[in-house]
Amino acid sequence: MLIELKKVEKVYKVGAVEVPALRGIDLKIEANEYLAIMGPSGSGKSTLMNILGCLDTPTKGSYIFAGREVANLTDDELAQIRNRKIGFVFQTFNLLPRATALHNVELPLIYSGVPASERVRRAAEALESVGLGDRLNHRPNELSGGQRQRVALARALVNRPSIILADEPTGNLDSKTGAEIMELFKKLHQEGNTIVLVTHEEYIAQYSQRRLKLLDGRVQDDIHLEESR
Amino acid sequence: MEIRENIFQALQALKAHKLRSFLTTLGIVIGVTTVITMLSLIQGMNRSVQGQIRSLGSNTFYIQKFPAIRMGRLGEKYRKRKDLTIEDAQAIARLCPAVKKASAYAQEFPVRAKYKGEKTPYISLIGGTPEFLELHQYSLERGRSLTPLDVQHRRAVVVLGADITEDLFPHLDPIGQQVLIKGHRFTVVGTLEPKGNFLGESMDDFVITPITTLMKFYGKRRRSVTIVVEPVSVEATQLAIDQATQVLRRRRGVPYDQPNDFEIMTLDMLMDVYKKLTGSVFGAMVGIAGISLLVGGIGIMNIMLVSVTERTREIGIRKAIGAKRSDILYQFLIEAVTLSGLGGILGIGLGVGIGELVGAISPLPATIPIWSIILGFTFSAAVGIFFGIYPASKAAKLNPIAALRYE
Numbered sequence: 001m002l003i004e005l006k007k008v009e010k011v012y013k014v015g016a017v018e019v020p021a022l023r024g025i026d027l028k029i030e031a032n033e034y035l036a037i038m039g040p041s042g043s044g045k046s047t048l049m050n051i052l053g054c055l056d057t058p059t060k061g062s063y064i065f066a067g068r069e070v071a072n073l074t075d076d077e078l079a080q081i082r083n084r085k086i087g088f089v090f091q092t093f094n095l096l097p098r099a100t101a102l103h104n105v106e107l108p109l110i111y112s113g114v115p116a117s118e119r120v121r122r123a124a125e126a127l128e129s130v131g132l133g134d135r136l137n138h139r140p141n142e143l144s145g146g147q148r149q150r151v152a153l154a155r156a157l158v159n160r161p162s163i164i165l166a167d168e169p170t171g172n173l174d175s176k177t178g179a180e181i182m183e184l185f186k187k188l189h190q191e192g193n194t195i196v197l198v199t200h201e202e203y204i205a206q207y208s209q210r211r212l213k214l215l216d217g218r219v220q221d222d223i224h225l226e227e228s229r
Numbered sequence: 230m231e232i233r234e235n236i237f238q239a240l241q242a243l244k245a246h247k248l249r250s251f252l253t254t255l256g257i258v259i260g261v262t263t264v265i266t267m268l269s270l271i272q273g274m275n276r277s278v279q280g281q282i283r284s285l286g287s288n289t290f291y292i293q294k295f296p297a298i299r300m301g302r303l304g305e306k307y308r309k310r311k312d313l314t315i316e317d318a319q320a321i322a323r324l325c326p327a328v329k330k331a332s333a334y335a336q337e338f339p340v341r342a343k344y345k346g347e348k349t350p351y352i353s354l355i356g357g358t359p360e361f362l363e364l365h366q367y368s369l370e371r372g373r374s375l376t377p378l379d380v381q382h383r384r385a386v387v388v389l390g391a392d393i394t395e396d397l398f399p400h401l402d403p404i405g406q407q408v409l410i411k412g413h414r415f416t417v418v419g420t421l422e423p424k425g426n427f428l429g430e431s432m433d434d435f436v437i438t439p440i441t442t443l444m445k446f447y448g449k450r451r452r453s454v455t456i457v458v459e460p461v462s463v464e465a466t467q468l469a470i471d472q473a474t475q476v477l478r479r480r481r482g483v484p485y486d487q488p489n490d491f492e493i494m495t496l497d498m499l500m501d502v503y504k505k506l507t508g509s510v511f512g513a514m515v516g517i518a519g520i521s522l523l524v525g526g527i528g529i530m531n532i533m534l535v536s537v538t539e540r541t542r543e544i545g546i547r548k549a550i551g552a553k554r555s556d557i558l559y560q561f562l563i564e565a566v567t568l569s570g571l572g573g574i575l576g577i578g579l580g581v582g583i584g585e586l587v588g589a590i591s592p593l594p595a596t597i598p599i600w601s602i603i604l605g606f607t608f609s610a611a612v613g614i615f616f617g618i619y620p621a622s623k624a625a626k627l628n629p630i631a632a633l634r635y636e
Binding site for chain 2: 050053055056075076079080082083084088090094095096098099107108110111112116155159
């Protein structure tokens with residue numbers, strides 16, 4: 001079992017008011033699953049994503065990631081898990097604007113202390129695997145949206161994470177480019193990666209094997225499909 | 230994260246805002262420039278003063294009625310002091326075995342020397358002995374020096390400093406000519422080689438006549454002489470000082486339980502006084518530079534706070550992909566230090582340049598001590614650390630989710 005959530009609750013404090021975002025989530029994710037988290041805005045999918053990604057910790061309940069209880073970890077330990085075990089892909093790409101594609105992909109390796117020469121080799125490999133072998137020294141503003149998202153994917157992959165978390169990865173792309181990115185995710189899944197995708201678009205969710213629907217901070221539906229498209 | 234990577238990223242970040250970075254670091258630049266310039270000038274002056282003093286023979290000492298450097302008006306105890314006389318100098322020379330030479334001199338200042346239509350600016354007329362020129366390492370250009378007979382017979386003869394020769398006799402041989410000084414005629418018997426400038430002051434703008442002549446023409450009363458004493462050897466300096474002191478106390482009738490009623494100055498003491506003086510000038514400059522560094526540091530803190538806010542999203546991204554708090558802390562700290570360090574380097578360059586320039590176009594010599602460069606750089610880097618730590622820790626403490634969402 002890669003991920004296990006038991007009765008996870010998250011409450012945000014806005015001034016004196018407590019706003020519940022998650023109201024008891026139970027969820028298990030196995031290695032090499034392809035899961036889409038769906039739900040209307042305000043349903044808690046972003047909060048769940050942040051907790052799964054170790055950017056945030058639950059207010060109540062237990063989150064076991066690869067056998068470790070995340071709720072008890074320090075900031076630095078969480079940073080280390082994000083660095084080695086989790087690859088993020090964001091809707092707005094979140095690349096460093098002044099850095100080249102290569103340097104953006106190198107960044108996780110810098111934080112895990114990989115020596116410079118190996119770093120460059122691995123980052124270049126990761127960029128090649130997403131089809132950007134000829135764009136290593138381009139800056140984000142010299143790349144198209146699809147290419148930027150591929151750089152972000154390469155960055156997510158470069159440290160060989162246990163899980164890839166993607167938050168609306170096609171939200172800022174046209175449908176053709178979006179489909180290309182989804183094909184890339186599919187390929188990664190077939191290569192054995194675990195993928196969790198947050199989306200509110202049905203046709204994107206159709207790529208997945210399993211759909212988790214949230215409403216008002218609770219699991220409304222958890223559908224396992226035999227075949228992904 | 231490695232330091233090299235950090236510095237590379239810091240330079241990238243600073244390059245993105247070149248003008249802003251430059252303006253921010255200006256306070257540091259000015260502070261470091263001030264320190265380096267002042268240090269190089271003071272150091273250069275010290276060197277040159279030391280050189281001059283060494284050329285005088287560092288073991289000669291001076292005996293005077295009053296302290297050479299005094300603040301404010303002289304007190305009662307000074308005004309009642311007896312004058313020092315030529316006879317005192319002769320007694321020291323005769324009675325002290327550790328003394329090689331003792332020579333008295335006095336000065337009439339300001340005077341102007343005239344020859345036909347020509348006139349010098351205000352100069353000093355020194356009344357001395359043949360030893361005076363030797364003790365002060367002047368050499369003769371033409372004619373002869375003063376002789377013991379000149380002193381004995383109070384002859385109206387003068388030896389001219391090089392500036393005076395230049396002023397009065399640009400085309401003429403001055404030997405044998407008569408110059409008019411303050412109502413008296415003197416025959417020129419010799420001229421001196423130029424000795425050059427010392428701290429911007431010419432050392433050649435005087436004429437010298439026998440001390441006895443000076444006293445005859447301009448009065449003996451209320452004229453205390455200065456006695457220059459040269460010990461037999463460097464090792465005998467303290468002994469010579471002790472012996473001369475004893476002789477003078479006896480001659481002046483100072484009771485055994487009273488302090489000396491005259492002042493003895495060695496060149497080392499003069500050097501100390503001089504160093505104290507330049508030290509306080511330097512202290513004041515360091516104060517000003519300190520304020521400049523403080524203001525510069527606050528400027529750096531300010532711009533780093535702006536930078537942290539501007540780059541909130543970048544911090545979020547870095548944290549999301551695994552940067553620890555310490556990684557972010559170092560990143561911004563090193564950026565601040567890079568900024569202030571570059572300011573320091575710029576300031577060192579400017580300071581050295583200004584020092585050299587002043588040295589080239591004015592008589593003040595400049596020497597740049599290596600330690601001052603190290604000091605300037607260390608200080609500016611320290612300012613970066615001190616004022617960078619708060620913005621950096623603010624960046625490090627940012628919540629990654631909030632930072633990622635920041636627009």
